[in-house]
Amino acid sequence: MTSIELPEARILAEQMQQELQGKRVQSYRLQDIERLQKIGLMDKDTGSFEGLIGGRIQSVVSRGNAIRVKLNTEMNLILAPEYGGMILYHEVGEEIPTKFHLRVGFSDGTALTVRLTSIGLISALRDRELERSYIYRRDFNPEVPSPMDEEFTFDRFSSLIKDENRMLKSVLVGKHAVIVGVSNSAFQDILYRARVHPKRKAVQLSGEERRALFKSIGLVLQERVRLKGKEQFLDLYGSQGEYTPAMGPRMRGQSCPACGTPIDKLSVGGGYVFFCPSCQK
Numbered sequence: 001m002t003s004i005e006l007p008e009a010r011i012l013a014e015q016m017q018q019e020l021q022g023k024r025v026q027s028y029r030l031q032d033i034e035r036l037q038k039i040g041l042m043d044k045d046t047g048s049f050e051g052l053i054g055g056r057i058q059s060v061v062s063r064g065n066a067i068r069v070k071l072n073t074e075m076n077l078i079l080a081p082e083y084g085g086m087i088l089y090h091e092v093g094e095e096i097p098t099k100f101h102l103r104v105g106f107s108d109g110t111a112l113t114v115r116l117t118s119i120g121l122i123s124a125l126r127d128r129e130l131e132r133s134y135i136y137r138r139d140f141n142p143e144v145p146s147p148m149d150e151e152f153t154f155d156r157f158s159s160l161i162k163d164e165n166r167m168l169k170s171v172l173v174g175k176h177a178v179i180v181g182v183s184n185s186a187f188q189d190i191l192y193r194a195r196v197h198p199k200r201k202a203v204q205l206s207g208e209e210r211r212a213l214f215k216s217i218g219l220v221l222q223e224r225v226r227l228k229g230k231e232q233f234l235d236l237y238g239s240q241g242e243y244t245p246a247m248g249p250r251m252r253g254q255s256c257p258a259c260g261t262p263i264d265k266l267s268v269g270g271g272y273v274f275f276c277p278s279c280q281k
């Protein structure tokens with residue numbers, strides 16, 4: 001199961017908004033959650049899920065890799081299957097998969113199931129408790145721009161990265177990133193398209209290279225949304241995505257389609273980055 005990053009979280013949030021808005025939560029069920037609780041992917045105390053019952057879904061929005069389902073009762077469901085998982089919608093009478101961590105039943109007989117297959121988060125929180133969630137703080141922080149925001153211009157991007165004396169990976173991905181929603185997978189794809197070497201520091205980039213990087217970020221994220229997510233991603237209805245990254249683990253042992261040089265990989269910031277040693281300078 002593939003990771004659910006910014007484009008996929010956005011696809012799911014839009015589908016959920018369309019499908020779930022106005023529905024009333026009638027029941028919930030948690031199962032097989034001990035592993036999740038042990039590694040902090042779900043609170044030890046699951047009593048907060050009780051608070052979902054009776055609430056109506058007001059809105060569903062995403063930012064970065066996280067999805068916020070907001071109820072009209074000051075309750076929220078924060079879902080972030082960022083390293084793998086599924087969020088599926090089930091019509092009345094449709095068979096519910098046996099494997100899920102959370103099932104939410106609505107008063108009209110429809111249901112939602114959520115399953116994490118790797119690291120992520122399932123959390124039920126009141127509005128005032130949202131800041132407690134690390135993923136909420138990371139992805140919904142208005143001070144860290146999302147590359148999908150309309151006001152995210154090249155000038156803004158340029159000013160954020162041009163003095164950063166760190167490797168691009170840490171500037172763009174993870175806890176200390178200057179933007180939200182770029183994962184290691186998107187990073188490899190973006191750098192290849194921008195023809196920038198993965199060991200470069202942000203401060204070393206020319207204006208032209210910063211421009212290429214900015215364009216590639218927009219292109220990769222928008223294409224992934226347009227093509228309904230990365231391959232192997234399943235949307236709310238179980239349909240598979242069609243976006244194939246230009247660079248990443250699937251290029252192992254292959255040659256660069258642009259220049260024919262064998263693809264190489266480097267260990268950068270706690271993960272492998274595949275790249276073309278000839279195209280990426």
Ligand SMILES: [Zn+2]
Nearest residue numbers: 256259276279
């Ligand atoms: Zn090449």
